Amino acid sequence: MSLPLDIQAVRRDFPVLDQxxxxxxxIYMDNAATTLKPTSVVEAVTEHYRMGAxxxxxxxxxxxxxxxRKFDASREKVRAFLNAKEAAEVIFTSxxxxxxxxxxxxxxxxLKPGDEVIISEMExxxxxxxxxxxxxxxxxxxxxxxxxxxxxLLLPELEQLINARTRLVSIVAxxxxxxxxxxxxxxxxxxxxxxxxxxxxxxxxxxxxxLDVQALGVDFLAFSSHKLFGPTGVGVLYGRRALLDTMxxxxxxxxxxxxxxxxxxxFAELPAKFEAGTPHxxxxxxxxxxxxxxNALGLERIAAAEAExxxxxxxxxxxxxxxxxxxxxxxxxSILGFTLDDIHPHDIGTLLDQEGIxxxxxxxxxxxxxxxxxxxxxxxxxxxxxNTKAEIDALVVAIEKTQRLFx
Amino acid sequence: xxxxxELYQQxxxxxxxxxxxxxxxxxxxxxxxxxxxxxxxxxxxxxxVTTDGIIQQIAFEGSGCAICKASASMMTVALKGAKVxxxxxxxxxxxxxxxxxxxxxSTPNQLGKLKIFSGIWQYPARVKCAALAWHALSGALxxxxxxxxx
Numbered sequence: 001m002s003l004p005l006d007i008q009a010v011r012r013d014f015p016v017l018d019q020x021x022x023x024x025x026x027i028y029m030d031n032a033a034t035t036l037k038p039t040s041v042v043e044a045v046t047e048h049y050r051m052g053a054x055x056x057x058x059x060x061x062x063x064x065x066x067x068x069r070k071f072d073a074s075r076e077k078v079r080a081f082l083n084a085k086e087a088a089e090v091i092f093t094s095x096x097x098x099x100x101x102x103x104x105x106x107x108x109x110x111l112k113p114g115d116e117v118i119i120s121e122m123e124x125x126x127x128x129x130x131x132x133x134x135x136x137x138x139x140x141x142x143x144x145x146x147x148x149x150x151x152x153l154l155l156p157e158l159e160q161l162i163n164a165r166t167r168l169v170s171i172v173a174x175x176x177x178x179x180x181x182x183x184x185x186x187x188x189x190x191x192x193x194x195x196x197x198x199x200x201x202x203x204x205x206x207x208x209x210x211l212d213v214q215a216l217g218v219d220f221l222a223f224s225s226h227k228l229f230g231p232t233g234v235g236v237l238y239g240r241r242a243l244l245d246t247m248x249x250x251x252x253x254x255x256x257x258x259x260x261x262x263x264x265x266x267f268a269e270l271p272a273k274f275e276a277g278t279p280h281x282x283x284x285x286x287x288x289x290x291x292x293x294x295n296a297l298g299l300e301r302i303a304a305a306e307a308e309x310x311x312x313x314x315x316x317x318x319x320x321x322x323x324x325x326x327x328x329x330x331x332x333x334s335i336l337g338f339t340l341d342d343i344h345p346h347d348i349g350t351l352l353d354q355e356g357i358x359x360x361x362x363x364x365x366x367x368x369x370x371x372x373x374x375x376x377x378x379x380x381x382x383x384x385x386x387n388t389k390a391e392i393d394a395l396v397v398a399i400e401k402t403q404r405l406f407x
Numbered sequence: 408x409x410x411x412x413e414l415y416q417q418x419x420x421x422x423x424x425x426x427x428x429x430x431x432x433x434x435x436x437x438x439x440x441x442x443x444x445x446x447x448x449x450x451x452x453x454x455x456v457t458t459d460g461i462i463q464q465i466a467f468e469g470s471g472c473a474i475c476k477a478s479a480s481m482m483t484v485a486l487k488g489a490k491v492x493x494x495x496x497x498x499x500x501x502x503x504x505x506x507x508x509x510x511x512x513s514t515p516n517q518l519g520k521l522k523i524f525s526g527i528w529q530y531p532a533r534v535k536c537a538a539l540a541w542h543a544l545s546g547a548l549x550x551x552x553x554x555x556x557x
Binding site for chain 1: 414415420423424445446447448449470471472473474475530532533536
């Protein structure tokens with residue numbers, strides 16, 4: 001095991017941390033919404049616009065070739081990061097939502113009335129609504145696997161939902177509202193034993209655990225660059241070639257064709273087939289820099305630092321009378337969801353903001369999950385490796401101050 | 408709390424804790440539901456409006472954040488016995504106050520104690536919390552049974 005992360009040193013990679021919010025030192029605990037960007041990512045994006053800015057895959061001139069080289073290098077970096085067999089299996093999208101919509105439309109186009117898709121109760125709206133719309137288009141049926149009060153997926157119940165009409169299991173790897181780490185290996189084994197493909201929503205997982213698509217044997221995997229310290233507006237769909245090859249295009253237009261005539265259009269090979277239009281070139285290059293950054297730190301060291309913060313944060317919050325933690329799975333990432341007495345989470349969020357502490361308050365785009373817990377909303381402090389125990393102490397002080405105000 | 412935290416003044420905290428005119432209304436003849444799907448604030452405003460256009464009775468119920476509940480409570484206090492036209496004019500003034508377009512110290516207005524919400528324009532995410540009860544009131548007065556701030 002390599003040396004633990006030097007937190008004070010890594011914090012210097014994130015100049016955004018060194019500022020005041022509402023006159024107090026910024027404490028950023030909204031990493032599940034988006035992670036901060038290290039200088040190397042900001043510079044990679046800036047550099048593209050400052051000295052590059054050309055389009056990719058078409059120009060025969062110097063700038064275009066440079067942009068294409070960097071763009072393709074990012075795809076290779078993502079391939080290696082996910083350990084995909086080939087770079088062509090890495091499709092750049094607008095984000096996790098874009099990636100899931102691609103599968104729902106393209107893979108979904110083949111589904112027949114009565115075919116079933118399984119999701120879980122803890123899904124983000126982005127892994128619910130695309131399937132609901134698919135159901136409206138194709139007469140598909142959506143099945144929802146339940147969770148327990150700790151926020152853990154009930155595997156036997158999930159298994160019971162699998163039947164001869166099941167065509168896809170689409171599950172979140174790590175819950176954005178609860179932090180629960182789902183047993184994705186078991187879920188994949190369960191589905192594959194009946195030849196059912198699996199899509200993993202890895203929006204939250206990607207910055208916290210190693211994802212090896214070949215070891216997992218997963219069929220589709222989606223994540224967003226901005227939750228991996230990269231730019232917004234870019235995401236990745238990994239898909240197994242055997243599936244992607246048989247799927248029809250989703251968006252269509254430039255870049256995704258081999259030849260176009262009014263009589264007949266033929267489509268490009270992977271990955272271009274699924275990348276219509278000019279991509280977010282600077283964003284993709286920035287994502288490549290983010291992957292480099294994470295690799296340099298090491299996901300294992302990141303996970304170890306976050307596990308320590310989770311342990312400390314959980315025990316600190318447990319000391320606060322009137323605070324109820326929401327999401328207490330045995331296996332979880334550093335997401336601390338909670339409610340506080342009968343104080344509405346939005347009041348908590350605004351009052352913590354007055355102390356310079358950024359958390360999220362609301363339903364976290366998981367309204368069915370909130371309904372499952374009988375809550376309109378929760379407060380959520382989501383930690384990343386650059387957070388500190390001192391910041392958690394400040395969070396506790398601010399929560400207690402909020403309680404006193406409402407007492 | 409710091410001086411800039413005008414949002415959570417004692418008056419607001421007190422109305423949140425002990426909302427006035429909270430509950431259903433016996434003999435009400437107008438009602439509307441206000442819902443903010445984004446944060447889950449959800450309330451109902453009940454009115455008894457006389458034939459000559461006076462808000463004889465007003466009440467509300469529901470759940471929401473402190474800003475939402477205090478605003479609803481203070482609205483019912485301000486409007487009990489008011490003419491419908493006055494209530495509508497105050498709704499307009501209150502909306503401008505929330506947007507920071509009306510300075511209650513320099514512009515004549517009928518807002519009275521409601522001017523306590525004047526600092527909220529600095530918190531754009533919370534403006535809709537303070538506005539919800541008023542939107543429901545407006546819905547009730549115009550026979551629109553459900554309003555949403557989204």
